[in-house]
Amino acid sequence: MKFFIDTANLSQIKEAQDLGVLDGVTTNPSLMAKEGIRGQANIEKLYTDICNIVEGDVSAEVISTDLAGMIKEGEKLAALHPRIVVKVPMIKDGVKAIRYFTNKGIRTNCTLVFSPGQAILAAKAGAAYVSPFIGRLDDNSVDGIELIKQIVHIYKNYNFRTQVLAASIRHSVHIVRCAEAGADVVTCPLSAIMDLLKHPLTDIGLAKFLADHNK
Numbered sequence: 150m151k152f153f154i155d156t157a158n159l160s161q162i163k164e165a166q167d168l169g170v171l172d173g174v175t176t177n178p179s180l181m182a183k184e185g186i187r188g189q190a191n192i193e194k195l196y197t198d199i200c201n202i203v204e205g206d207v208s209a210e211v212i213s214t215d216l217a218g219m220i221k222e223g224e225k226l227a228a229l230h231p232r233i234v235v236k237v238p239m240i241k242d243g244v245k246a247i248r249y250f251t252n253k254g255i256r257t258n259c260t261l262v263f264s265p266g267q268a269i270l271a272a273k274a275g276a277a278y279v280s281p282f283i284g285r286l287d288d289n290s291v292d293g294i295e296l297i298k299q300i301v302h303i304y305k306n307y308n309f310r311t312q313v314l315a316a317s318i319r320h321s322v323h324i325v326r327c328a329e330a331g332a333d334v335v336t337c338p339l340s341a342i343m344d345l346l347k348h349p350l351t352d353i354g355l356a357k358f359l360a361d362h363n364k
Contacts, residue, residue, distance in 0.1 A: 153336035173205030200230040210236035251275030272309040284317030
């Protein structure tokens with residue numbers, strides 16, 4: 150399973166990269182705003198900076214909701230760096246845009262997916278990734294992990310090459326359950342990745358080893 154970090158913070162991206170487990174990056178307008186990044190020039194510079202840090206795919210999101218706008222934005226984003234994957238929303242014109250980009254050899258990440266039917270459409274259109282938002286489903290009393298299982302099962306049935314990228318990860322338990330469900334990728338905050346390191350018995354065992362050594 151690949152680990153992507155979901156952030157617009159370069160320091161966090163570098164920290165995840167230094168850990169040696171980072172496979173890519175996703176971000177979105179909300180995360181950009183959180184970091185105070187505004188203006189198209191600054192956004193494009195950030196994407197380029199991220200691509201210069203990581204060796205894997207970097208999802209760059211369009212903000213248009215019409216086909217012409219998504220195509221214009223997506224082509225510009227894809228031209229920034231070969232590792233850019235254009236992130237497109239799961240709406241009717243978004244599906245059309247995914248097919249357009251696929252035919253042009255531009256990889257896409259279909260975002261804001263909340264149902265197996267939406268995931269099927271994204272795969273049929275040729276998306277490189279599909280991003281089910283499991284945390285937001287959990288927030289609405291729906292089992293997000295069950296959606297991951299359904300999509301993985303459907304994609305295996307028909308040999309779809311679209312990768313299941315579990316998004317809206319809230320904590321380390323989500324990561325483990327996504328791995329159990331067969332997700333190809335998880336994208337999560339740095340805190341969730343770092344929490345995978347933690348176990349009280351590890352701390353107790355290390356303290357004992359060190360104490361015995363010092364004796």
